[in-house]
Amino acid sequence: MLTQDTQQTFPGATIIRLLRWDKPAGRLILMIPALWAVFLAARGTPPAPLVGVIVLGSLATSAAGCVVNDLWDRDIDPQVERTKERPLASRALSIRTGIAIAFIALCCAGVLALYLNPLSFLLCVAAIPVIIFYPSAKRVFPIPQLVLSIAWGFAVLISWSAAVGNLEFDTWLLWGATLFWTLGFDTVYAMSDKEDDRRIGINSSAIFFGQFAPEAVGIFWFGTAVLLAWLGIDMQLHFGFWLTFALAILSWVWHYSQLRKADLPNPVYGQIFRQNVWIGFGLLGGMICGSIF
Numbered sequence: 001m002l003t004q005d006t007q008q009t010f011p012g013a014t015i016i017r018l019l020r021w022d023k024p025a026g027r028l029i030l031m032i033p034a035l036w037a038v039f040l041a042a043r044g045t046p047p048a049p050l051v052g053v054i055v056l057g058s059l060a061t062s063a064a065g066c067v068v069n070d071l072w073d074r075d076i077d078p079q080v081e082r083t084k085e086r087p088l089a090s091r092a093l094s095i096r097t098g099i100a101i102a103f104i105a106l107c108c109a110g111v112l113a114l115y116l117n118p119l120s121f122l123l124c125v126a127a128i129p130v131i132i133f134y135p136s137a138k139r140v141f142p143i144p145q146l147v148l149s150i151a152w153g154f155a156v157l158i159s160w161s162a163a164v165g166n167l168e169f170d171t172w173l174l175w176g177a178t179l180f181w182t183l184g185f186d187t188v189y190a191m192s193d194k195e196d197d198r199r200i201g202i203n204s205s206a207i208f209f210g211q212f213a214p215e216a217v218g219i220f221w222f223g224t225a226v227l228l229a230w231l232g233i234d235m236q237l238h239f240g241f242w243l244t245f246a247l248a249i250l251s252w253v254w255h256y257s258q259l260r261k262a263d264l265p266n267p268v269y270g271q272i273f274r275q276n277v278w279i280g281f282g283l284l285g286g287m288i289c290g291s292i293f
Helices: 004-009 011-019 024-041 048-072 095-113 118-140 144-164 169-191 194-200 205-234 239-259 266-292
Strands: none
Touching: 011 048, 011 095, 024 048, 024 144, 024 169, 024 266, 048 095, 048 118, 048 144, 095 118, 118 144, 144 169, 144 205, 169 194, 169 205, 169 239, 169 266, 194 205, 205 239, 239 266
């Protein structure tokens, strides 16, 4: 655990916290739909350099998004228990430093995007306003998690088009599945902050759906399952995919049953969020195996 003195001696540790690289679950969960798309589009065998670009690009984009989010929320985060120690909220880093780091991260993502074909590059450009707008959406839009889901969906469109040069019907099935999946896990994430968000006066899907939030999450993951099943049938994916798909459904049913419990301890919401990272990677393995074998 880093002490305040240690962070002052090693400012890089504070920057790592700003980029959220000390909490990899949130970074990996953005990478997953991008990897789903590139491996499915390439039928399980995309070029290794392209996979590397997508991995690094998702890390750079996620880093930029985190910093932009913290810049928007630097006066809100101190009022929320989970976020009050973030570097910009606690004033461990200045606004100028935050802007510089966000700019560097976006530049890194931009350089990586130059490797992609024109359609994928244009989709990268189109994603920027969504990434920048998302942190402010909670102030004006009742379900800001939908904006995040659309941002996540760009990972599918960019990666799929990067692999094959166009967008296909199956692309949109995966895009829809990603939107529903993201709405589900991010609503769960928002449920842990619901009381703080209500007190501050900002929006979230957890507040919007209220007592029916567990049912909303269940519907979102049901939609994910339907679209993934449709995708698996349309792409003629083999046994490996269906095995991991069945395990994912069992996990989502278990999560839904937990969410319906009264007085669920706050840490459980974070556990469910992190478990969806493993579900996503499990599905990725199934997509690869189901495409090749």
